[in-house]
Each structure stands twice: as C-alpha cells, then as structure tokens.
Amino acid sequence: MENQNHEKEISFTFNGKRIKGIEGQPIAAALMANGIRAIRTCTVTGEPRGIYCGIGHCYECRATVNQKRNIRTCLKCLEENMDIKSE
Amino acid sequence: MKQKVVVIGAGIIGTSVAYFLSKKNVNIVLVDAKDIASGTSGACDKAIMLQSKKWGPALELAIQSATLYKDLEQELQQDLEYRQGGGLILIDNEQDLKVLQQTVEKQNSIGLNVKILTGDEVRKKNPYLSEKIIAASWCEEDAEINPMLTAFAFAKAAHKNKAILRLNCEVLDLVTENNRILGVQTTHGKIYADSVVICSGVWTNQILKTVQLEVPIIPRKGIILVTEKLPKIIDCNILSGSYIVSKLQKEQNSIPYGIGLAISQTKSGTLLIGGSREFVGFDESIKTKIIRDIAKQAIHAFPCLDNIHLIRSFAGFRPYTPDNMPILGEIPSVQGLYIAAGHEGDGVALAPITGKLMSELITNQKIEFDLSPFSIERFLESTIS
Amino acid sequence: MKVDVAIVGAGPAGLIASIELAKNGMKVVVIDEYYRSGGRLLGQLYEDTKSEKKRMWDGKEIANHLMDEALSLGVQILCKTTVWKIESNCLFISNSEIKEIHSKAIILATGAIEKALPIPGWQKVGVIAVGAAQTFTNLHRVKIGNRVLFVGIDPLSISVAMEMKKAGIHVVGMMLPAPSLMTGEKSNPQDVLEQLLMVAHMAPNYFFRIAGKLVKGKIKKLIVNLLKFNLIQIMGIPLYFRKAVTQINGQREVESVSVSNLSTNGELSRIETKLEVDTVCLSGGLLPLVDLTQVANCILVDIPELGGIVPLHNKYLKTSVEGIYVAGNITGIEGAKVAMAQGKLAAFSLLYDFKIVSEQQLQMAFNEVDIARKSSPISFLPNIKIGRKIMEEKWKAYSIPIGEK
Incomplete structure (x- = not known):
C-alpha cells in the first residue's frame, strides 16, 4: 500500500518477537500489517480472538x-519499543 | 385435598421456601412481579459468612443454614459455584482488634471455630494484602455461592416437584375474609390458596399495606463494583473490620451509614467489591464519589488493585430491619398469612434454613428451632398506627 | 477542568458544534475515545453524486479541515479519553491528567455502533465488522485479508466493498446471513433488495442509480425480476442476494464459509457448499450509541425508523434533561452531511437557550438539516423522515404535561 509522508517507522515486540510498525497508528493496525490477526486467547474456549469492531x-x-x-x-x-503480549 | 400455598417473591428466599414446600406434597404457586432473582438476589455478592452474623439467634440460624448449603448442589443436581473457602475479617487498628477479640471469644464458646491471625499470618494466607493490616479473624466455615444460580436452581427444582411458576405476575391485593387468607389478586387474575407466604424482601410493605399492616423493613442501598477478570488473587470472603465492628456494635435504632469493604472473586475471575450502606429509598443512581470511596477501601487492603479496570457497578436494595434480624412466621391478625423477609445482607446465607423452617411451619410440622425471636410481633406494637 | 460546553464525540456532528459554539465565544472541549478526531468521517472515501464542485467525498480530509478550524478557534480536543459517567453537568473521564470536566451544558454526539450479526463462527479471527474493515482499509491502509467475503448487503457494506476493491483487495462477493432470530429481514432477499432500492436514488454508485431509475412505482415487480438473476455485479463484485452464509469455518482463523441457496422468500435450501475465504466482513446495520444519555438519565424511546432506541429530543435537539443536547447518529442513523447540520443545530439550540443567538438564527440552522438531508449522497434508513416525525410527536406528548409552551 502507498506510504504516507511524515510517517516514522519504529520497532516493537509482540509476544517477544521484534517487528516494525508506524509510530502513532493503532497497535491493532500495526499487528495486522505484520500479518498478525490473532491477538489474544479466549479464557473460556481457548480459541484465538482478534479485531472485530x-x-x-x-x-x-x-x-x-x-x-x-x-x-x-x-x-x-x-x-x-512497546512490549505487547497476548492474554 | 392437598394444601395450597402461594409464595410471593422469586428471590433466593421465595424460591427456597417454594422448593422446601414442594418436597412436602403441597400445591404451590410461586409468583413474582418480574423474574427469578430480578431484585435483591440479583444485585448482591456471594458470601455465606458465619463470623459476620449478629451474635445470638441469627448466628444459630446461620450455622444451621451453612450445614444445609453443604449438600445443596447434590440435592438440586446443579453447580451453584459453592465453595467453602473460609473467610477473613481484616483489622487495621488496635481499637477494632479489641472488639473483634471479644466477639471471637463468644463465637468460640458456642463452638464456632474462629481464630485471630497476626498481620504476618494473614499475609501468608494472602500475599496481596497490605502491610497496614495488623490482624484478621479467620473462619474456615465461611463459604460462598452464586446467589442467582441458587435461586434459579431452587425454582427449577420446585417446578420439577410440580410447583407452578407465575412470573411477570404482580400481586395487587391479598384476598382475606374474617381475618383469614383466601388468596391473592394478581395482574393475571385471582389465585386462591390456604396459605400465602410473603417473601418480598424490600417490597414487603407494598403487599402488607393491603391488609393495613406495616413492618419496619427499609431498603438499604448497597453498591458493588465489578472489576475486569483477574488472575486468582482472592480465594476466600474478605470483609473489613470497620464494616463488621459497626454492624456488631451498633446500638438499636441508630442508622448506619458509610462504606465497608467486602471483597471476593467470582469463578470467572472478576472481583466483586462492596459496599456502601445508604438509606435513600429506592433511588438506584450511583454517585461517582461512592464508587471512588469503595475503590479506595479496596486499594487500602489490596494495594495491587491500584491499576486495574472497573468494568461496571450496580446497586441492590437490602431489606434492612432495625435489629438486623429477619421476620419469620405467621402474621397473627390474618390466619394463613406468613412472612419470610427482612434478611438485610444475610439473605444468601440464610436462604436454605428459611425455606426449610417456613415449609415446616406452614405444613404444621414440629420445628426444632425457636422462631419466636424472629416473630413479627416484636415490631407490631410500635408500628401499627 | 471548567468549560462552557463539553461535547462528547469528535465526529462530524461534535466538531461542527464545537466550531459554531467557539465562534460565538463559548469555551468548548470535545472529548473522544479514539486516538484522533474525525469519527466515522475517517474511513469515508467515495464518490459524492450530489456535490457540484467535488466528485469525491474524502472523509479524512474533511475531518482534518474541521479539526484545524476548531483548534484555530480555541476549541480543546481531548482524544484517547473515555467519558464514563455524567452527573449533573459534570463529566467523569478516563484521562491521566484530567478526571472531571464541569460544564454549563453538554452536547452528546457519540454516533453509532454496529449491530451484531451473529452467525455460527462469527467469533473467529478474520471475522470483522464492516466499519472496522472500512477504517483499516481507508485510514490505516492495511490489508485485512486476501479473499474477503461480505455478509449483509446494504448501502454501507456495498460502498466498503467497493472501496476495498479499489484498494486492490480481492472481494469474493457479498451474501446474506442465514435466517435466524437475530438476522430477521436481513436474511430475506426481497426485503434486502427492497430496502436497497428505496434508498437507490441517493446511493453513491452506478448500480443503484440505474436501478433507482427503473424502480419508480413498480418496486415489487422489479425485485422479483432482479432476483431471477443469479448474479448481479457492481464494479466486478458479485452480489448474491440468493445465497446465505450458514457458518464460518476455520481451525484458528477463518478458512471457509458454508453457503446455502435462499428462495426469493428467504427459505434456506438444505444443500450446503463451501467457499474458501480468509476474511469475512459482517454488516448488520448501525445502532445509535445512547449509553451516555442513559447514564445521564435522559428519557429514551424506541423508534425503529430512526435505527432503534434513541434519546427523546425536540426538533432543536434538546433532550429531556436540562442542559443536555444531542446531535448526529445518536438521534437516528443518517449520513455525515446531516450529522454536520445537526451539530450546528445543537450548537444554535444551546446558544439560543443562553440568549446568544436569535430565534430566527435558530430556525435557519433547523432548516439547514433538511437541506443537508436532500443533498446527502448516501442514506441508510428508508423511513428516516417518518422516524423524525414520530420523534416530534413523542416530544409533544412528553412536553405538554410538564407545561412546555
């Protein structure tokens, strides 16, 4: 996708793995851009969960x-350098 | 012909009365203006505490009730989230400790096993507790249960025993003739009965006024906060000493007001944090100041709660009586009319024994418990105008 | 913090209201939960068929413009902040520095949330609400999947599908949800098509403009004829009005959907086929977000023509609680242009009550709402005007007994 100007690329970790994203964008968007859609695990069923609304x-x-x-x-x-972990 | 009984109110008390009656070959109709556990029983915490009960007959009642609870899941064939995890009353000052020590001595004298723990001993039991806690009393017999599940299970079991449930059916009037009950007039017609039991908690006077009676049951508003799901940090019932000292020491007719901590963790991981005590009629609104005061008390006892999310708060109305004891028994002026209400914050703890004793009373069985201290007559002289 | 007016929601309605109030000398704060202002404008990017000058409705650009104007007028915008309680002109907020905002009046412009469209498997990773899909595509410019299926065919989902296609994402098609208690008319091909055609004259794309011209006076016949075709396409996106998704499948993430044919009356065939997709966008319509009006003790009324339960308000957007006004989708589901006109009306209503503007100015702001409605490129609810009328009647019934002139 096209790159907007004044965007600064930074690095952060998701479950210990270092990845890159754009500063100031929502974390969920940065994860999605890295192909990560499963963000947490449902405590009742053990199934993964991701972005909905x-x-x-x-x-x-x-x-x-x-x-x-x-x-x-x-x-x-x-x-x-944000440290993001699944729950 | 079988005896026919109408039970008014499908909270934890009414459903328990209906259930115990349903085991006795009685025709039962359980009516409620709304739904099962839609009032106080659906807006409370889950404690079955013995050591917090008022000294005397109320405590004896609670002890018998606790025994019934132990087998209730098996009897009703349902998971009620019952757990005998014990209970702690936290003390953060020497003055409260003295009062508690006297109480514990009395409790031990009738065989209730309560121990005083030092601050360090308490923190060994629960490492999240604040250093400000200097002591606590511990009672292994204290337990917890999900009151909504329990009310629904009672109703379901009663229904299985042929009790009829009439929900969204409001009682408008008591039908009497020559000082004898004949039945109830509801929004869905008349229901005739040999006996009628009022288990309407804070709404009892709305029913009683139709026979020109009034009891001193006053709604006492209690607010409970609910947190996000957390890992296990609390595995028993916890009250603050200030709450209980004010309750046990309270002089008759003085009106308590304030905040006292009552905290427990549900099966799903949320914390239930109570509570406030307010007399404001049926006003359900929740003032932010009170939410903050309750939260402060919780953080005082558990500093680790400083940084967690509250997800909601709710208010419930406890049926308060001036002597903190429920009203159980027949109403002398109307034959066949019974009352089981006014349990204040002890409705969950006292539900099984209330159901059992009332069912025995209504079916004229021998009762192995002196119900006279709970009689309505202790209030009647002073309240009839 | 002390202000004259606190506005909740930095979308089109809230921003315009803040601008109008600031122009009239009010000290205003706008609070929003999102990380930036603009609200639903942020994801909007489509052809504006009603505009003379501009052919594209670029919501983000409009949002930036409104934000700049508000800031230049001294409006304070508090983003990343949730209002969690309102108690007699005091707003309690979740903000690390400010905990309370005291104001003389409040405008609630909280917008709408999406209605849930629960079909088995909707909790899986890869199932996403259409509004989120729109924001991720147009604002964050992130690809939400490689093979995307839309469930729920309505003006919003069609425009999002087209935007996604333009962004280079493979949109497999659009289908209906399998009939259930929760889906109702959203699973009935005739109802879905009828609703679409009723708003077709103002829809933002070719198909509806064509269909809208055909439709005059003979909707039923047209629908039955249209439903005979197995495939209707818009911009190369297949619209399957006669196919319903019965289940979303996948181990950890979405792998496929189960699909059954629908009769024109919405009856489901028993034969099921599987379609491989990795992403499902659900569109169940919008619901006014009224939580804060409820917390603030405003009277709420259920008017399906407006989109569901909404706060009772008069035609100048005053609620039943003195000092609380509403604007935008919280009053009923309409487009951004109407929300903006309502933002201005709420501001003028408030200014009128503070004796800052005249009755004539208030009336002009009121008239502008209708003008905005007529020039809206997109419409969501076919009977919105009837809904507005019902609200006026309900307000009359409420206000007369308490002595309103």
Whole structure:
C-alpha cells in the first residue's frame, strides 16, 4: 500500500518477537500489517480472538501493553519499543 | 385435598421456601412481579459468612443454614459455584482488634471455630494484602455461592416437584375474609390458596399495606463494583473490620451509614467489591464519589488493585430491619398469612434454613428451632398506627 | 477542568458544534475515545453524486479541515479519553491528567455502533465488522485479508466493498446471513433488495442509480425480476442476494464459509457448499450509541425508523434533561452531511437557550438539516423522515404535561 509522508517507522515486540510498525497508528493496525490477526486467547474456549469492531466497543482485541492488562489495541497508539503480549 | 400455598417473591428466599414446600406434597404457586432473582438476589455478592452474623439467634440460624448449603448442589443436581473457602475479617487498628477479640471469644464458646491471625499470618494466607493490616479473624466455615444460580436452581427444582411458576405476575391485593387468607389478586387474575407466604424482601410493605399492616423493613442501598477478570488473587470472603465492628456494635435504632469493604472473586475471575450502606429509598443512581470511596477501601487492603479496570457497578436494595434480624412466621391478625423477609445482607446465607423452617411451619410440622425471636410481633406494637 | 460546553464525540456532528459554539465565544472541549478526531468521517472515501464542485467525498480530509478550524478557534480536543459517567453537568473521564470536566451544558454526539450479526463462527479471527474493515482499509491502509467475503448487503457494506476493491483487495462477493432470530429481514432477499432500492436514488454508485431509475412505482415487480438473476455485479463484485452464509469455518482463523441457496422468500435450501475465504466482513446495520444519555438519565424511546432506541429530543435537539443536547447518529442513523447540520443545530439550540443567538438564527440552522438531508449522497434508513416525525410527536406528548409552551 502507498506510504504516507511524515510517517516514522519504529520497532516493537509482540509476544517477544521484534517487528516494525508506524509510530502513532493503532497497535491493532500495526499487528495486522505484520500479518498478525490473532491477538489474544479466549479464557473460556481457548480459541484465538482478534479485531472485530475496531472502535473500542467489543473489547475483542485487548492485550497486555507495557505490563498493563486489557488494553484495547484498536485504540492504543503504537510507540517505540512497546512490549505487547497476548492474554 | 392437598394444601395450597402461594409464595410471593422469586428471590433466593421465595424460591427456597417454594422448593422446601414442594418436597412436602403441597400445591404451590410461586409468583413474582418480574423474574427469578430480578431484585435483591440479583444485585448482591456471594458470601455465606458465619463470623459476620449478629451474635445470638441469627448466628444459630446461620450455622444451621451453612450445614444445609453443604449438600445443596447434590440435592438440586446443579453447580451453584459453592465453595467453602473460609473467610477473613481484616483489622487495621488496635481499637477494632479489641472488639473483634471479644466477639471471637463468644463465637468460640458456642463452638464456632474462629481464630485471630497476626498481620504476618494473614499475609501468608494472602500475599496481596497490605502491610497496614495488623490482624484478621479467620473462619474456615465461611463459604460462598452464586446467589442467582441458587435461586434459579431452587425454582427449577420446585417446578420439577410440580410447583407452578407465575412470573411477570404482580400481586395487587391479598384476598382475606374474617381475618383469614383466601388468596391473592394478581395482574393475571385471582389465585386462591390456604396459605400465602410473603417473601418480598424490600417490597414487603407494598403487599402488607393491603391488609393495613406495616413492618419496619427499609431498603438499604448497597453498591458493588465489578472489576475486569483477574488472575486468582482472592480465594476466600474478605470483609473489613470497620464494616463488621459497626454492624456488631451498633446500638438499636441508630442508622448506619458509610462504606465497608467486602471483597471476593467470582469463578470467572472478576472481583466483586462492596459496599456502601445508604438509606435513600429506592433511588438506584450511583454517585461517582461512592464508587471512588469503595475503590479506595479496596486499594487500602489490596494495594495491587491500584491499576486495574472497573468494568461496571450496580446497586441492590437490602431489606434492612432495625435489629438486623429477619421476620419469620405467621402474621397473627390474618390466619394463613406468613412472612419470610427482612434478611438485610444475610439473605444468601440464610436462604436454605428459611425455606426449610417456613415449609415446616406452614405444613404444621414440629420445628426444632425457636422462631419466636424472629416473630413479627416484636415490631407490631410500635408500628401499627 | 471548567468549560462552557463539553461535547462528547469528535465526529462530524461534535466538531461542527464545537466550531459554531467557539465562534460565538463559548469555551468548548470535545472529548473522544479514539486516538484522533474525525469519527466515522475517517474511513469515508467515495464518490459524492450530489456535490457540484467535488466528485469525491474524502472523509479524512474533511475531518482534518474541521479539526484545524476548531483548534484555530480555541476549541480543546481531548482524544484517547473515555467519558464514563455524567452527573449533573459534570463529566467523569478516563484521562491521566484530567478526571472531571464541569460544564454549563453538554452536547452528546457519540454516533453509532454496529449491530451484531451473529452467525455460527462469527467469533473467529478474520471475522470483522464492516466499519472496522472500512477504517483499516481507508485510514490505516492495511490489508485485512486476501479473499474477503461480505455478509449483509446494504448501502454501507456495498460502498466498503467497493472501496476495498479499489484498494486492490480481492472481494469474493457479498451474501446474506442465514435466517435466524437475530438476522430477521436481513436474511430475506426481497426485503434486502427492497430496502436497497428505496434508498437507490441517493446511493453513491452506478448500480443503484440505474436501478433507482427503473424502480419508480413498480418496486415489487422489479425485485422479483432482479432476483431471477443469479448474479448481479457492481464494479466486478458479485452480489448474491440468493445465497446465505450458514457458518464460518476455520481451525484458528477463518478458512471457509458454508453457503446455502435462499428462495426469493428467504427459505434456506438444505444443500450446503463451501467457499474458501480468509476474511469475512459482517454488516448488520448501525445502532445509535445512547449509553451516555442513559447514564445521564435522559428519557429514551424506541423508534425503529430512526435505527432503534434513541434519546427523546425536540426538533432543536434538546433532550429531556436540562442542559443536555444531542446531535448526529445518536438521534437516528443518517449520513455525515446531516450529522454536520445537526451539530450546528445543537450548537444554535444551546446558544439560543443562553440568549446568544436569535430565534430566527435558530430556525435557519433547523432548516439547514433538511437541506443537508436532500443533498446527502448516501442514506441508510428508508423511513428516516417518518422516524423524525414520530420523534416530534413523542416530544409533544412528553412536553405538554410538564407545561412546555
């Protein structure tokens, strides 16, 4: 896809693996751009879960971000060296 | 002909009364203006605590109820999330510790096994507790249960025993003749019965006023906060000493107000954090200040809760009575009319024994428990105008 | 924090309201949960058939323009902030610095959320709501999948499918959800097509403009005729009005869907085939997001013509709670142009109550809403005007007993 100007590429980790994304974009978008769609595991069924509503209502895309649990990755913006972990 | 009984109210008390009656070859109709556990029983926590009960007959009632709970899942053939995980009452100052020590001595004297633990001993049991906790009382007999599951299970079991459930059916009037009950008038017609049991909790006076009676059951609003799902950090019921000291020490007629911590973790991992005590009628609104005060109390006891999400809060109305004891028994002025209400915050703990005793009373069986301290007559003289 | 007006929602309605208020000397804060302002505008990118000057409706550009204007007028915009409670002119917010905002009046412009369209397997990774698909494609410019199927055929999902196709994503087609208690008329080919054709005259694309011309007065006949064709295409995207998705399959992520044929009346055939896809976009329509009006004790009413449960309000967008106004999709599902006109109306309604603008100015703002409606390139609900009328009647019934003149 076309690259917008003034975009800064930074690196972050998802479940320990170092990957790249664009600073300031929602974490979920950065994961999706890296081909990662399964963000967490459902505690009831053990199935993976990912983005559904994209605007913070369904809470399906939450993850632990810099040790803070249950962060909605569709709302939280990506920062340099962020540590993102599945729940 | 079989005896016919109408039970008004499908909360945990009404469903329990209906269930125990249904085992006794009685025709039962259980009516509720809304749904099963749609009032207080659906807006409370899940504690079955013995050590928090008021000293005296109420405690004896609670002990018998706790015994019934142990076999209830098997009896009803359903998972009620019952767990005898014990209970802690936390103390953060010397003054409260003294009051608690006296109570524990009394509790031990009737065979209830309660121990005082030091601050370090408590933190060994639960490492997340704050350093500010200097002591706690521990009772292994304390347990917990899901009150909504329990009410539904009681209703289901009663239904299996041929009890009829009439939900969304509001009682408008009690039908009486010559000081004897004949039945109830509902939004869906009349139901005739030999006996009627009012298990309407905070709404009891709405029913009683149709026979010109009034009992001092007042709605006491309690707010409970719900957190996001968390890993196991609490595996028993926890109350703060300030809550319980004020309850046990309270003088008659003084009205308690304030915040006292009551905290437990559900099977799914959410924490239920109570609670406030307010007398504001049936106003369900939740003031942000109270949410913050409750949260502060929780963080005082568990500093690790400082950074977690609350997902919601809810308010429930506890049927408060001036002496903190329920009203159980027949109403003297109307033959065949019974009341089982006013359990305040002990409805969950006392539900099985209330159902059992009321069923025995209504079917004229011998009761191995002195119900006279719970009689409505203790209030009648002072409240009839 | 103390302001004159707090606005919740930095979408088209909220931003315009903030601009109008700031122009009239009000101190305004706009709060939004998202990381940037613009709301639903951000994902919108389509042909504007009603516009004379411009042929493209670029929502993001409009959002940027509105944001710049608001900021230049001194409006404060608080993004990444959730309003979680409203208590008599005090908003409680989740923000690391500010916890409370005290204001003299509040405009709630919280927009809409998507209705759930639950079909078995909808919880799987790779199933995504159409609005999210739109934002990821047009705003974040991230490819959401390689073979995408849309379930639910309506004006929004069709325009998103076309946008996606333009972005180079392979859109396998569009189908209906299998009939269930939850899907209702969304599973009935005749109903779906009828709803589409009723808004066809203002739809943003070729197919509907053509169909819309054909339709005048003989909708039923046209529908039955159209449904005889197994394949209707828009821009190379197949629209299967007679196929329903019964299940979404896949071990860890979406691998395929099970598909059955539908009769024209919406009865499902028993024969099932499998179609390989890796992404499913669900479109169940929009629902006004009324949570905050409920928290603030506003009276709510159910008007299906407006999209569901909405806060009771008068024609100048005042709710039943003094000092609380509403604008945009929270009042009923319509396009961005109407939301913007409503934002202005809510601002003028408030300014009128504060005795800053005249009755005439208020009336002009009111008239602009209808003008915006007529010039909207896209419409979502066929009976929106009837819905607005019902709301006026409900307001009258409510306000007369309490002595409103």
